[in-house]
Amino acid sequence: MKLLIKNGRLIDPARGLDRIGDLATAGDRIVALGEVPRDFSPARTIDATGLVVAPGLVDLAARLREPGHEHEGMLESELAAAAAGGVTSLVCPPDTDPPLDEPGLVEMLKFRARKLSRCRVFPLGALTRGLAGEALTEMAELTESGCVGFSQADAPVLNTLTLQRALQYASTFGYTVWLRPQDPWLGKGVAASGAVATRLGLAGVPAAAETVALFTLFELMRTTGARVHLERLSSAAGVELLRRAKAEGLPVTADVSINSLHLTDVDIGFFDPALRLSPPVRQQRDRDALRAALADGTIDVLVSDHTPVDSDEKTLPFAEATPGASGLELLLGLALHWGEQAGLPLTTTLSRITCDPVRVLGPAIGTLAASAGRLVEGGVADVCMFDPAARWRVGDATLVSQGKHTPFAFASSGFELPGRVRATLVAGTVAYEATA
Amino acid sequence: MLSRRNPQLNANGELIHLLSIEGLPRAVITQILDTAGTFLSVSERDVKKVPLLRGKSVFNLFFENSTRTRTTFEIAAKRLSADVINLDIARSSTAKGESLLDTIANLSAMHADMFVVRHAESGAPYLIAQHVAPHVHVINAGDGRHAHPTQGLLDMYTIRHFKGDFTQLSVAIVGDIVHSRVARSDIHALTTLGVPDIRAVGPKTLVPGDLAGMGVRVCHDMAEGIRDADVIIMLRLQNERMSGAMLPSAGEYFKRFGLTADKLALAKPDAIVMHPGPINRGVEIDSSVADGRASVILPQVTFGIAVRMAVMSTIAGNEA
Amino acid sequence: MTQTLNLDAEALYAALRDGVRRLLAERPDAALVGIWSGGAWLAGRLQADLGLPGEAGTITSALHRDDFGERGMATGAGATKLPFAIEGRHIVLVDDVLFTGRTIRAVVNELYDFGRPASVALAVLVDRGGRQLPIEPAFAAARVALAPGQRLRLVQTEGGRLTFDVKERT
Numbered sequence A: 001m002k003l004l005i006k007n008g009r010l011i012d013p014a015r016g017l018d019r020i021g022d023l024a025t026a027g028d029r030i031v032a033l034g035e036v037p038r039d040f041s042p043a044r045t046i047d048a049t050g051l052v053v054a055p056g057l058v059d060l061a062a063r064l065r066e067p068g069h070e071h072e073g074m075l076e077s078e079l080a081a082a083a084a085g086g087v088t089s090l091v092c093p094p095d096t097d098p099p100l101d102e103p104g105l106v107e108m109l110k111f112r113a114r115k116l117s118r119c120r121v122f123p124l125g126a127l128t129r130g131l132a133g134e135a136l137t138e139m140a141e142l143t144e145s146g147c148v149g150f151s152q153a154d155a156p157v158l159n160t161l162t163l164q165r166a167l168q169y170a171s172t173f174g175y176t177v178w179l180r181p182q183d184p185w186l187g188k189g190v191a192a193s194g195a196v197a198t199r200l201g202l203a204g205v206p207a208a209a210e211t212v213a214l215f216t217l218f219e220l221m222r223t224t225g226a227r228v229h230l231e232r233l234s235s236a237a238g239v240e241l242l243r244r245a246k247a248e249g250l251p252v253t254a255d256v257s258i259n260s261l262h263l264t265d266v267d268i269g270f271f272d273p274a275l276r277l278s279p280p281v282r283q284q285r286d287r288d289a290l291r292a293a294l295a296d297g298t299i300d301v302l303v304s305d306h307t308p309v310d311s312d313e314k315t316l317p318f319a320e321a322t323p324g325a326s327g328l329e330l331l332l333g334l335a336l337h338w339g340e341q342a343g344l345p346l347t348t349t350l351s352r353i354t355c356d357p358v359r360v361l362g363p364a365i366g367t368l369a370a371s372a373g374r375l376v377e378g379g380v381a382d383v384c385m386f387d388p389a390a391r392w393r394v395g396d397a398t399l400v401s402q403g404k405h406t407p408f409a410f411a412s413s414g415f416e417l418p419g420r421v422r423a424t425l426v427a428g429t430v431a432y433e434a435t436a
Numbered sequence B: 001m002l003s004r005r006n007p008q009l010n011a012n013g014e015l016i017h018l019l020s021i022e023g024l025p026r027a028v029i030t031q032i033l034d035t036a037g038t039f040l041s042v043s044e045r046d047v048k049k050v051p052l053l054r055g056k057s058v059f060n061l062f063f064e065n066s067t068r069t070r071t072t073f074e075i076a077a078k079r080l081s082a083d084v085i086n087l088d089i090a091r092s093s094t095a096k097g098e099s100l101l102d103t104i105a106n107l108s109a110m111h112a113d114m115f116v117v118r119h120a121e122s123g124a125p126y127l128i129a130q131h132v133a134p135h136v137h138v139i140n141a142g143d144g145r146h147a148h149p150t151q152g153l154l155d156m157y158t159i160r161h162f163k164g165d166f167t168q169l170s171v172a173i174v175g176d177i178v179h180s181r182v183a184r185s186d187i188h189a190l191t192t193l194g195v196p197d198i199r200a201v202g203p204k205t206l207v208p209g210d211l212a213g214m215g216v217r218v219c220h221d222m223a224e225g226i227r228d229a230d231v232i233i234m235l236r237l238q239n240e241r242m243s244g245a246m247l248p249s250a251g252e253y254f255k256r257f258g259l260t261a262d263k264l265a266l267a268k269p270d271a272i273v274m275h276p277g278p279i280n281r282g283v284e285i286d287s288s289v290a291d292g293r294a295s296v297i298l299p300q301v302t303f304g305i306a307v308r309m310a311v312m313s314t315i316a317g318n319e320a
Numbered sequence C: 001m002t003q004t005l006n007l008d009a010e011a012l013y014a015a016l017r018d019g020v021r022r023l024l025a026e027r028p029d030a031a032l033v034g035i036w037s038g039g040a041w042l043a044g045r046l047q048a049d050l051g052l053p054g055e056a057g058t059i060t061s062a063l064h065r066d067d068f069g070e071r072g073m074a075t076g077a078g079a080t081k082l083p084f085a086i087e088g089r090h091i092v093l094v095d096d097v098l099f100t101g102r103t104i105r106a107v108v109n110e111l112y113d114f115g116r117p118a119s120v121a122l123a124v125l126v127d128r129g130g131r132q133l134p135i136e137p138a139f140a141a142a143r144v145a146l147a148p149g150q151r152l153r154l155v156q157t158e159g160g161r162l163t164f165d166v167k168e169r170t
Helices: A075-084 A103-116 A139-145 A160-173 A195-200 A208-224 A236-248 A258-262 A284-296 A328-342 A346-351 A355-370 B026-042 B067-079 B100-108 B124-131 B149-163 B181-192 B209-214 B222-226 B250-257 B297-316 C009-026 C038-049 C102-112
Strands: A002-012 A017-026 A029-034 A044-047 A052-055 A057-059 A087-092 A120-123 A176-179 A227-230 A252-257 A301-303 A383-392 A417-426 A429-433 B057-062 B083-088 B114-119 B137-143 B170-174 B197-201 B217-219 B231-234 B272-274 C031-035 C057-059 C090-098 C119-127 C139-143 C150-156 C162-168
Touching (some): A052 A346, A087 A355, A103 A120, A176 A355, A236 A252, A258 A284, A301 A328, A328 A346, A328 A417, B026 B149, B026 B297, B057 B100, B067 B083, B114 B297, B124 B137, B149 B181, B170 B181, C038 C150
Parallel strands (some): A002 A052, A087 A120
Antiparallel strands (some): A017 A029, A052 A383
């Protein structure tokens, strides 16, 4: 099918392109960008006046809850949420039930996702069997079925010897290992250590839980040569260690979640379980450090950390509530909000959720790496069209995801999100279009 | 972020739930203490009941066992002529997997007017207060490490009774403060009532430096902590803490931080010794001190009933 | 709106004193108990003027009121002070204004928390009618009619003089 998108503000963050123009697609490719040949006869024209036409967003952390947690999310609902949020490619962690430690499970997931033609799904494989932190998985087989890296999700590897071996094995093939830097014992609390946790009588997670883990990881990286992607940095001290590691030349990348980028422990208020998150949100100076690091690229990408949680598991006393919040549909708005506050050009803001995530994925996504997260002629037609001037209120009615719990819900935050997705294209097909 | 109105107060600033001392205006605290004084005199009459809560049902919801606290709430409610129902949660539907909120909804359908809640998790009473009908009141009888507001209030009543003016006092709180909801409530009450010198005393594992953020002076040396104190509040050392990663043994704790007669001598000569109970003789406090002239531990219990009557009657009279 | 009714409180007090003297004469070893706050002032003065030994008692209706659910805890809840035994004693209650009778009902309940009196009689400065319960004074110095929306109060000025104050209920 041929599509013409007219008169939009075309932005390709990878090369700093920012101009008004047209975009034409045919099949799953972009065939013209900027000026479209007069003889192009589209089956459909979309008027993008006043809209930004950007590459489809790439979210490196979104839980789809299938298989195994269907009461919290199904592929249909969560991929629909992705499309509604302008996300055209996402990476999902391996902590499904059963975990993604068998090629058959990975293939099934990819097959189901492909049939829905909403969003490209790139699973992370489990680093150890059952995520138990003991025996390694068949990483080569899993990569062949489509895994783009290996992760323990939130399950710690207690045995440093095993962790070292896993990193060593992965580095044999050049696979990237994605890890949460959190010491399993220091990280047992439910809120960030500090004045708020002390006042509220909540068990604290000190920043040392992150830095101790980072020291260990960097040391193991030096001895094994493994490539590591750090998931969900949360502290200023962690940022500092990351800076030094990058300066040293270690092959490390990192992400930060929309939650840690915008919230602090004060937002827990009167024990609001929507703020029960892992990692816990920290203090103002940590948030400031994370923002600065995302702005200067020390932290490479922004992720949604989308984790739909069932109401039964959220409306509980704070420490008993399951950590996690929905976020796929909020990634764009919260990126824009951060960009506005930081005074960054739109191209930089959007980089962190388009071309930079693709850079982190690298050759793991094969030929897609050449054009995903970008707008290039001849490249893949994954496009997000959004109205930068619109504002919307997050709530049960406006969220597509099955999980409705988020700290950014208007009812509790009073905060309106900037930017509303009007249409999303995946491989040249309209995966989402706003009705109102 | 939005709406952080204190859920304990209605739009007129009147108390409708008692969840924590934190955030209560001084006037509300003082009014409860004054009302408690009235109820103390009621307890000395032949007829110890007044009909203020007649026809009301008070449900004691104790997810964490405590016969002592539950009994004082029961006595207080009955002296106000309320009907009291005690719910043994461990053996009830919650043990069968019924969620906290479903339990509350079912009990509300039985026309409960007031819930007295004790729970092992900080914040549980807030969740309950958010989900009850407007005419239902919630009293926190202790939630995790967060708060035990009626204990805080009765401790303040005790101090006021024996010492009078809060603004001239030095108060030392000794023991496992980091895990103590009583300590947190006491600290909030003392700061709100204007006590200028509050010391938090104990080893670093139980009294970490960041407690200073609550308005206390952290002391890791017992002698320094209770020197010239007017009031000493001893906290119970729980069994779980005594052996293992936080403290090596009860014996070592007692040597360093237990209140003995010679340590007491460092405080002011007319200092009073308080303890929320139950006391661990020979662990945090020596028998001679617990039973001695300075101890006001038993009056605390008497005051506790009057204070709880004051809390219940104050709350019941205010609409959401 | 405040107006002074054509009631001379001091003159009425004189009549009350005489009436109470007669009530006490009919009841051996009776005790005076004033209802907080207006009745308490009166009872205090009466105790002195009639040469009675000891102190008059003070009693409050606060803990037994029937409007707790609507209005919450009333002021004066701690005011009851009875420095003598109630059991078997003749009691003369003194109050400034008698209206619906609900305060008297609550006061009698409060009294019974202390013991069983031999008898209870009521003496008031002003009976303004409008009874909602079957309660009558043994002595009233004056009977006046007021609109239901008006509130009559006894006020003690500096120097201890008594006057009446009428307000519209808001």
